[in-house]
Structures are given as structure tokens and as C-alpha cells.
Amino acid sequence: MKKEKVIFRYHPYNGKVLQARREIPxxxxxxxxxxxxxxxxxxxxxxxxxxxxxxxxxxxKEEFEQLRKVYLDYIWESNTP
Known part of the structure; x- marks a missing residue:
């Protein structure tokens, strides 16, 4: 049986070089x-x-009531039993 030969030819790349970024875990x-x-x-x-x-x-009082409603969203977890 005759051996087969493999020939590789390398052609230089003339395009723009891309830089690979390392992914953050x-x-x-x-x-x-x-x-x-x-x-x-x-x-x-x-x-x-x-x-x-x-x-x-x-x-x-009006400003207080308005801010109170917004503030309740920040403390709702501590009010639940």
C-alpha cells in the first residue's frame, strides 16, 4: 500500500487584525x-x-404625604411579619 502525503500551504492574512477580549466571569x-x-x-x-x-x-404636609408614599416602597420588607 502506497503512503499518502499531505501538503499544507499557508497563505498570509492581509486583513485587519482582530483583538480577542477576555470575558469577565x-x-x-x-x-x-x-x-x-x-x-x-x-x-x-x-x-x-x-x-x-x-x-x-x-x-x-403635601410634600410629606408625597414623599411618604415613595418611602413606603423602601421599607415594605421590614413591615411584613
Whole structure:
């Protein structure tokens, strides 16, 4: 039986060189997202509490009622038994 020969020919690529990006692991993406969500939640809650306290000091009942409705969304978990 006669041996077969395999010949490879390489042709240089003349196109644009593409750089492959390394993908960030899912665990790091999830941790970063959760951390940012918690930071934003806490900042928004503190800011809203400051506005509520300001409306109480000013005696503005309409503004207080409006802010109170928004603030209830931030504390609804702690009110459930």
C-alpha cells in the first residue's frame, strides 16, 4: 500500500487584525451588580429620609404625604411579619 502525503500551504492574512477580549466571569459580574444596587438603594433611601425630615421641619404636609408614599416602597420588607 502506497503512503499518502499531505501538503499544507499557508497563505498570509492581509486583513485587519482582530483583538480577542477576555470575558469577565459571571460571578464577578453578579457581585458587582449586587454591590452597585445596594449602594444606590442605600443612597436613595438616605436622600429620601433627608427630604422627609426637611418637609417635616418646614411643615409642608403635601410634600410629606408625597414623599411618604415613595418611602413606603423602601421599607415594605421590614413591615411584613
Amino acid at each position: 459571571y460571578e464577578i459580574k453578579l457581585t458587582a451588580r449586587l454591590l452597585l444596587d445596594e449602594l444606590c438603594f442605600n443612597w436613595n433611601k438616605e436622600h429620601l429620609e433627608a427630604q422627609l425630615n426637611s418637609s417635616i421641619e418646614k411643615g409642608n
